[in-house]
Amino acid sequence: MRRIGFFKLSLIVLAIYLFLCLPSDAGLLFLSGGDKAPKFKFEHHFQENIDKLIAGSLESxxxxxxxxxxxxxxxxxxxxxxxxxxxxxxxxxxxxxxxxxxxxxxxxxDYWERNEESLYFLSPTRGRVKLHMLGLGRSPATPVDKDGINHGITAEIIVVTSKEELEQLGAAGELKGRVVLYNKPFEAYSTDVIYRSMGATWAQEHGAVAVLVRSVAPLSLQTAHTGNAYPASIPAASISIEDAQLLARVLNRHQQDPKQFPDWPKVHLTMNAQTTLNSKxxxxxxxxxxxxxxxxxxxxxxxxxxxxxxxxxxxxxxxxxxxxxxxxxxxxxxxxxxxxxxxxxxxxxxxxxxxxxxxxxxxxxxxxxxxxxxxxxxxxxxxxxxxxxxxxxxxxxxxxxxxxxxxxxxxxxxxxxxxxxxxxxxxxxxxxxxxxxxxxxxxxxxxxxxxxxxxxxxxxxxxxxxxxxxxxxxxxxxxxxxxxxxxxxxxxxxxxxxxxxxxxxxxxxxxxxxxxxxxxxxxxxxxxxxxxxxxxxxxxxxxxxxx
Structure with a gap:
């Protein structure tokens, strides 16, 4: 009689145990035979019902x-x-x-309403250039004057591509009174969305008056992407990838050659958003x-x-x-x-x-x-x-x-x-x-x-x-x-x-x-x-x- 090796015997005992103990639709069939050997069995009526579900879903x-x-x-x-x-x-x-x-x-x-909003690049050569924007959810409006009129914000822009760069410029006083543009290229939504959600709260700590966030997307056809932002005291909006790149280029030219391009780029942002908590x-x-x-x-x-x-x-x-x-x-x-x-x-x-x-x-x-x-x-x-x-x-x-x-x-x-x-x-x-x-x-x-x-x-x-x-x-x-x-x-x-x-x-x-x-x-x-x-x-x- 051929001796059964200890390892093979152990496998046989384990197979018998699992076959008897596992539920009928999840029983163990094979423990060896390569990667493609079936391990679980399924009750026969599964296939019949699945075929019916697929046929029914596809019929109209x-x-x-x-x-x-x-x-x-x-x-x-x-x-x-x-x-x-x-x-x-x-x-x-x-x-x-x-x-x-x-x-x-x-x-x-909560109920957040967008209402009227707009964003313009104040070009020294082209005049007011309308940009593609969407206010971010929970963003406040731009400030109103003493008569309750919202004239919007006109301010210089400052461009950053990371939180670290924001912190460095903030420590140097470069953000105060300016609109921060987060111009981070898309890598993955899970890692990039934080600039949309937290960007305004980071920037307000350094005296920024508003935030623009490059759309969290890999591609754009002048499509701005909205989404929620963590509540902050300054307004926040998303802008299209193309418009974010436009503003970044204009600022870069000014910083590289201020004699030829003497004007620091400015934008005019108007937002009339409102948030009412627990109101609906x-x-x-x-x-x-x-x-x-x-x-x-x-x-x-x-x-x-x-x-x-x-x-x-x-x-x-x-x-x-x-x-x-x-x-x-x-x-x-x-x-x-x-x-x-x-x-x-x-x-x-x-x-x-x-x-x-x-x-x-x-x-x-x-x-x-x-x-x-x-x-x-x-x-x-x-x-x-x-x-x-x-x-x-x-x-x-x-x-x-x-x-x-x-x-x-x-x-x-x-x-x-x-x-x-x-x-x-x-x-x-x-x-x-x-x-x-x-x-x-x-x-x-x-x-x-x-x-x-x-x-x-x-x-x-x-x-x-x-x-x-x-x-x-x-x-x-x-x-x-x-x-x-x-x-x-x-x-x-x-x-x-x-x-x-x-x-x-x-x-x-x-x-x-x-x-x-x-x-x-x-x-x-x-x-x-x-x-x-x-x-x-x-x-x-x-x-x-x-x-």
């Missing part, structure tokens, strides 16, 4: 049509505005028409489908229904809300609902401090009888689907329920989506990346709930594009590229596009600008994204595992 353009109707009818949805509340009423009516359960939650919000009431929308076996365990999916007061708020974040709504609608059409309860939430006031997310978490606390097992947010736009970002929950990482949920979801994405060709490109929506924490689900994530973000493919990375204006070339062959976790391409006759990458800089072409409209994506991209969100939500709601 209902999500696109509804989003277009709402944004065309009511426009953008600044928190505290009538347009937002009318949009919420419209959505509630449509959800009831779908036969779904819908409720609302009151959220007290808005609402979260909650659409719920009760689970058939574990109704006390909740999978929440959604986006934020408010937007900025530019563009139409289609990308940020109407589309995220509407694909979550479609997810619940498609789940309700299955022969039976998922094991766990699924809630689609349209959070309000994300753009103005995320009050809606905090109110939702407070209204639905984690208890011994009712808890969230998975929170899934979409707030990166809806282009071609790429996959999800994921952060495991506390239960999966601690105690008796420890389970590698990241590995499980990676296997699920590969199994159910990795070989599909009907969602925009081969393997669309199947990839799992780290860091699933989002603004509206953050209060749940902090309590140990597993969190995920819907991740589209980037719309504009060269050499390919998922932009609706991109013309695909059928003769383009996929190129091999390893991005760390697995190959993002398909080699073969059907391959038409180079490898995709997850959304990063391309989303910020549109973010918080007048370009945030229905023209940024196509009906097919919305269908595909809705299908992918439905699949991931079903996996979370139907699996017996802890995430």
């Amino acid at each position: 353009s209902i999500v696109w049509d509804r989003l277009a109707e709402m944004t065309d009818t009511f426009g953008n949805r600044l928190v505290g505005s009538d347009a937002l509340e009318k949009s919420i009423d419209w959505i509630i009516g449509k959800v009831k028409g779908d036969g779904l359960s819908v409720t609302t939650e009151e959220v007290v919000v 009431k808005s609402r979260n929308i909650v659409v719920e489908l009760k689970g058939r076996e574990l109704p006390e365990e909740v999978v929440v999916v959604g986006g934020h229904i408010d937007s900025w007061d530019v563009g139409s708020g289609a990308i940020d974040d109407g589309a995220g809300c509407f694909i979550a709504w479609e997810t619940v609608r498609q789940l309700s059409r299955l022969d039976k609902p998922p094991r766990r309860t699924v809630r689609a939430v349209f959070w309000t006031s994300e753009e103005n401090g995320a009050a809606g997310g905090r109110v939702y978490a407070a209204n639905h606390p984690e208890t011994n009888t009712t808890r969230h097992v998975f929170a899934f947010e979409s707030d990166y736009g809806v282009f071609d689907p790429y996959g999800i970002n994921f952060t495991p929950g506390r239960r999966a990482q601690e105690g008796p329920h420890r389970f590698n949920s990241y590995e499980y979801l990676t296997a699920a994405g590969e199994h159910f989506l990795g070989s599909r060709k009907d969602l925009g490109y081969y393997g669309a929506g199947s990839f799992v990346l780290p860091n699933g924490i989002g603004a509206d689900i953050a209060p749940l994530c902090k309590q140990g709930v597993a969190c995920a973000q819907f991740r589209p493919a980037d719309p504009f990375p060269l050499p390919y594009s998922t932009s609706p204006y991109y013309i695909k070339k059928n003769d383009v062959k996929s190129e091999s590229r390893e991005l760390g976790h697995r190959r993002h391409h398909h080699d073969g006759e059907d391959a038409q596009d180079p490898p995709r990458r997850p959304v990063d800089s391309g989303y910020f072409y549109y973010h918080h600008t007048e370009a945030d409209t229905m023209g940024a994506f196509t009906p097919d991209q919305v269908k595909n994204s809705a299908a992918v969100m439905a699949v991931w939500t079903f996996i979370a709601a139907e699996s017996r595992v802890e995430f």
Whole structure:
């Protein structure tokens, strides 16, 4: 009789133990056989239901049509505005028409109004040159005189590219009485946005009278990007990349050759913004489908229904809300609902401090009888689907329920989506990346709930594009590229596009600008994204595992 090595025997014993102890839809099949050996098994009905969800999501353009109707009818949805509340009423009516359960939650919000604003470069040769600007949220107005008239601010500009440079010039007294322009080139939104949010508070400490922030974006077509700023005593506005570069060039010429260019460049800024705290009431929308076996365990999916007061708020974040709504609608059409309860939430006031997310978490606390097992947010736009970002929950990482949920979801994405060709490109929506924490689900994530973000493919990375204006070339062959976790391409006759990458800089072409409209994506991209969100939500709601 051949002796079985100790290592092999240990593997056999471990395999038997895990097969008997793991839940039926997360059992261990193989421990060896190479990287491609399957590790998890899934119940047979998963595939049948996932096929139904995808087919249902692709059968019509209902999500696109509804989003277009709402944004065309009511426009953008600044928190505290009538347009937002009318949009919420419209959505509630449509959800009831779908036969779904819908409720609302009151959220007290601050109200910031832009009102009239303008920015001019006072050129010694061209006169008043109008610049492309947008006041930043929570910014105060430019000062009024003793008669209450706002004449604006006329002042010299000073250009900096970093906080360190600001501090050096401030210590030398160079900022007092001037308008500071932060002209930092885009590297990444996560690192650059601090200049928008904190720039005014930094500059006011050194006597600056106002702040201009170069738009936090990789590219501009004279599009200024708005967004919230931390409350300060001086006004703050965003300006287009082109106009920031213009002012920087003019100042540089003066500093390099003051004889030829004797005039220190000046701007005239007028802002009539107003902020009233806790002055308005808005609402979260909650659409719920009760689970058939574990109704006390909740999978929440959604986006934020408010937007900025530019563009139409289609990308940020109407589309995220509407694909979550479609997810619940498609789940309700299955022969039976998922094991766990699924809630689609349209959070309000994300753009103005995320009050809606905090109110939702407070209204639905984690208890011994009712808890969230998975929170899934979409707030990166809806282009071609790429996959999800994921952060495991506390239960999966601690105690008796420890389970590698990241590995499980990676296997699920590969199994159910990795070989599909009907969602925009081969393997669309199947990839799992780290860091699933989002603004509206953050209060749940902090309590140990597993969190995920819907991740589209980037719309504009060269050499390919998922932009609706991109013309695909059928003769383009996929190129091999390893991005760390697995190959993002398909080699073969059907391959038409180079490898995709997850959304990063391309989303910020549109973010918080007048370009945030229905023209940024196509009906097919919305269908595909809705299908992918439905699949991931079903996996979370139907699996017996802890995430």
